[in-house]
Structures are given as structure tokens and as C-alpha cells.
Amino acid sequence: MAFPNIFFVSVLFSFLLLVPSAQSMLTLEYYGKTCPKFHDILQAVLSGKQLSNPTTAAATLRLFFHDCFVNGCDASLLIASTPFNKSELNADDNMSVAGDAFDLVARIKTALELECPGIISCADILAVSARDLVVMVGGPFYEVPLGRKDGKDSDPSIVDKNLPKALTPINDLLALFASKGFSTEEMVALVGAHTIGFSHCKEFANRLFHFSKTSDIDPSYNPTFAQGLRKLCHNYTVDPAMSAFNDVYTPGKFDNMYYKNLQRGLGLLSSDQAMATDPRTKPLVDRYAANQTAFYDVFARSMHKLSLYKVKENNDGDVRRRCDQFNTVQL
Numbered sequence: 001m002a003f004p005n006i007f008f009v010s011v012l013f014s015f016l017l018l019v020p021s022a023q024s025m026l027t028l029e030y031y032g033k034t035c036p037k038f039h040d041i042l043q044a045v046l047s048g049k050q051l052s053n054p055t056t057a058a059a060t061l062r063l064f065f066h067d068c069f070v071n072g073c074d075a076s077l078l079i080a081s082t083p084f085n086k087s088e089l090n091a092d093d094n095m096s097v098a099g100d101a102f103d104l105v106a107r108i109k110t111a112l113e114l115e116c117p118g119i120i121s122c123a124d125i126l127a128v129s130a131r132d133l134v135v136m137v138g139g140p141f142y143e144v145p146l147g148r149k150d151g152k153d154s155d156p157s158i159v160d161k162n163l164p165k166a167l168t169p170i171n172d173l174l175a176l177f178a179s180k181g182f183s184t185e186e187m188v189a190l191v192g193a194h195t196i197g198f199s200h201c202k203e204f205a206n207r208l209f210h211f212s213k214t215s216d217i218d219p220s221y222n223p224t225f226a227q228g229l230r231k232l233c234h235n236y237t238v239d240p241a242m243s244a245f246n247d248v249y250t251p252g253k254f255d256n257m258y259y260k261n262l263q264r265g266l267g268l269l270s271s272d273q274a275m276a277t278d279p280r281t282k283p284l285v286d287r288y289a290a291n292q293t294a295f296y297d298v299f300a301r302s303m304h305k306l307s308l309y310k311v312k313e314n315n316d317g318d319v320r321r322r323c324d325q326f327n328t329v330q331l
């Protein structure tokens with residue numbers, strides 16, 4: 001009767017061993033032997049792209065955030081729809097994620113496939129690119145452990161419920177981030193990514209035109225700022241490309257100006273401005289506005305954590321040959 005006992009014990013042990021190892025497989029040295037030039041090649045393509053196209057940094061950071069929040073950092077958001085089957089990309093918030101980010105990843109992938117074919121995952125390319133671009137526009141460095149596999153699913157039906165929207169009430173924003181293990185402090189720091197990039201008028205037009213029965217403009221806007229935005233966006237239904245910088249003062253620089261803006265009614269999106277008044281988030285907005293080092297510390301730690309969120313390892317994923325297609329085309 002010893003046999004069943006041993007069997008039971010070994011099953012129990014392998015379970016205990018498997019759980020902690022799930023995250024620890026990622027290492028900084030993952031491609032050290034298989035593709036030592038990984039980072040140099042990525043850097044060369046990335047800095048060329050950002051210099052010629054300065055919108056790349058914000059587009060890539062946002063793409064990375066969306067990819068991670070929808071079923072983990074597994075590059076599933078890079079999969080293009082096929083005529084037979086829609087992908088996450090097709091559903092993503094009408095995917096205003098700028099084309100520069102996709103172009104960047106595709107270019108890096110092409111360069112890497114020439115040097116070390118079949119080795120570097122698209123998920124790792126995206127994770128490291130987001131970090132390097134944050135640093136390039138002045139933000140903090142954080143380590144990005146490597147070894148993510150590319151996901152084998154890209155399901156458009158789960159996108160919407162996993163991503164925050166400009167009109168999501170702050171309670172729901174906090175709940176969404178908490179459901180993925182991010183504290184209020186971490187959420188407020190992560191949204192500090194809005195220190196770069198832009199938003200289309202349709203994302204905040206409700207605050208500018210016919211806001212409420214009593215006020216045409218959202219009273220939490222600084223009035224002069226709101227007048228400027230009304231002018232900018234008056235035509236947005238005809239010209240949906242009209243956009244405003246998320247950080248009106250230093251739109252291309254990764255700094256803590258975003259939080260100072262919120263204190264003065266210069267938050268572009270409703271979700272931005274709400275953080276400056278809600279009693280749970282206001283102390284953090286004030287802290288990050290007063291102390292850029294404090295913002296950088298929490299942002300770096302939270303991005304590192306985001307980059308590990310639900311990553312795929314071993315047979316849960318593979319290394320795609322092209323970032324926008326599964327290796328086996330699914331019909």
C-alpha cells in the first residue's frame with residue numbers, strides 16, 4: 001500500500017514546485033547565449049525610429065499596456081485579423097494605438113530574424129521596446145526580465161472588459177487595476193504614462209460640448225484650457241484625427257508635469273482629472289506632482305510588474321516568425 005502514498009506525495013511536491021517557478025523562468029540573461037546582439041540590434045532600430053518619428057514612444061508604451069492587460073504580455077495584440085477570424089487588435093478600443101508601434105516591432109523583428117532566426121519572441125521585443133523608449137524620452141530605467149513566449153490566442157471578445165476607458169468611473173478603474181494586482185499607488189503612477197502622447201478629440205469631447213444641463217463645459221477643466229480645446233476640436237466629427245497632447249506643457253518629455261497639470265484642471269481625459277479629486281488618489285497625485293523621484297520609483301516598479309503580468313512560458317506560447325501572425329495560420 002506504499003505505492004499510492006508515494007504517488008500522492010510526488011504529485012503534491014511537483015505541484016508545490018511548479019507554482020513558484022511560474023514567474024522565475026524569466027531572466028535577464030535569457031538570450032545571452034542564443035542571441036547576444038539582441039539588445040544592440042533592438043536599440044539601433046528603435047532609436048532610429050523614435051528620432052525620425054517621435055510619436056513612436058507613446059504609441060509603443062500604450063500598445064504594451066493594452067497587450068499586457070488583455071490576457072498578459074504575450075504580443076496577442078499584435079496579431080492581425082484574418083478575413084475569417086477577428087483578433088484582439090480588431091476590438092481594441094477602435095484601436096487608436098498608433099501604427100508607429102506596430103511598425104517598430106515589425107522592423108525590430110525583421111532585423112533580429114536575420115541575426116538569430118526563431119529565437120526572440122515578439123512579446124519580449126515589445127516589453128524591452130516600451131522600456132527603452134521610456135528611457136529615451138527621459139523616464140526611469142527598470143529591468144525587463146526575458147523569456148516571454150508569444151501567445152497562441154487573440155480573442156477580441158475579452159478586450160473591452162480588460163481595458164480602461166476615458167469615461168470609466170474612478171471606482172471601476174481602481175477595481176480593474178486591483179483585479180490585476182495593482183494597488184492604487186501603482187495605478188496612479190502607471191497612468192502617469194499620459195505625460196507623453198496624445199488623445200483624439202472624441203475621447204474628451206463630452207467635456208467640451210453639451211457637458212451637462214447646467215454647464216456646456218466640464219467645470220473641472222481650467223476654463224482657458226477648455227476654450228483652447230473647444231477650438232481645436234470644433235471640427236472633430238468631420239475630422240476624427242484631431243488630437244490634443246495628454247500633457248499640454250511638456251508633451252514629449254517623460255516627467256511629472258502630468259500630475260502638476262491635474263492639480264490645475266489641465267487633465268485632458270475625464271479619467272485623468274478624476275484622480276486629482278478622488279480622496280483615494282488625490283494624495284498620490286499630490287505626491288507625484290511634488291516629487292518626480294517618487295513618481296519615477298513607483299512607475300519603474302509598476303512597469304516591471306506589468307511586464308511580468310500573465311506572461312506565457314514553455315508550451316503556453318511559442319516564438320512567432322512574424323509578429324502579426326500565428327505560426328500556424330488558423331482559419
Ligand code: HEM
Pocket residue numbers: 055057058059061062065096097098164165166167168173190191193194196197198199200201203246269271
Ligand atoms: C486610467 C486608466 C487609463 C485610461 C482610462 C486611459 C485612456 C487613454 C485614452 C482614451 C487615450 C487616448 C487614445 C487615443 O485617442 O488615441 C490614451 C492614450 C495613451 N495612454 Fe492611456 N489610459 C489609461 C492608462 C494608461 C496606462 C497605464 C498607460 C501605460 C503605462 C497608458 C499609456 C497611454 C499613452 C502613452 C497614450 C498616448 C498614446 C499615443 O500618443 O499614441 N495609459 N489613454
Ligand SMILES: *[C@@H]1O[C@H](CO)[C@@H](O)[C@H](O)[C@H]1NC(C)=O
Pocket residue numbers: 079080081082085086087088152153154155330
Ligand atoms: C480565432 O479564433 C480562435 C478561437 O475561436 C481564437 O483562439 C484565435 O485566437 C482567434 N484569432 C485569430 C486571429 O486567429
Ligand SMILES: *[C@@H]1O[C@H](CO)[C@@H](O)[C@H](O)[C@H]1NC(C)=O
Pocket residue numbers: 235238239
Ligand atoms: C473641418 O474639417 C474639414 C474636413 O477635414 C476641412 O475641410 C475644414 O477645413 C475644417 N475646418 C476647420 C475650420 O478646421
Ligand SMILES: *[C@@H]1O[C@H](CO)[C@@H](O)[C@H](O)[C@H]1NC(C)=O
Pocket residue numbers: 291293294297
Ligand atoms: C522624494 O521621493 C523620494 C523617493 O520616494 C524620497 O527618497 C525623497 O526623500 C523625496 N523627497 C522629498 C523632498 O520629499
Ligand SMILES: CC(=O)N[C@H]1CO[C@H](CO)[C@@H](O)[C@@H]1O
Pocket residue numbers: 094240
Ligand atoms: C473610428 C473607428 O475606427 N470606428 C470604428 C469603431 O469600431 C466600430 C465597430 O467595430 C466600427 O464600426 C467603427 O467604424
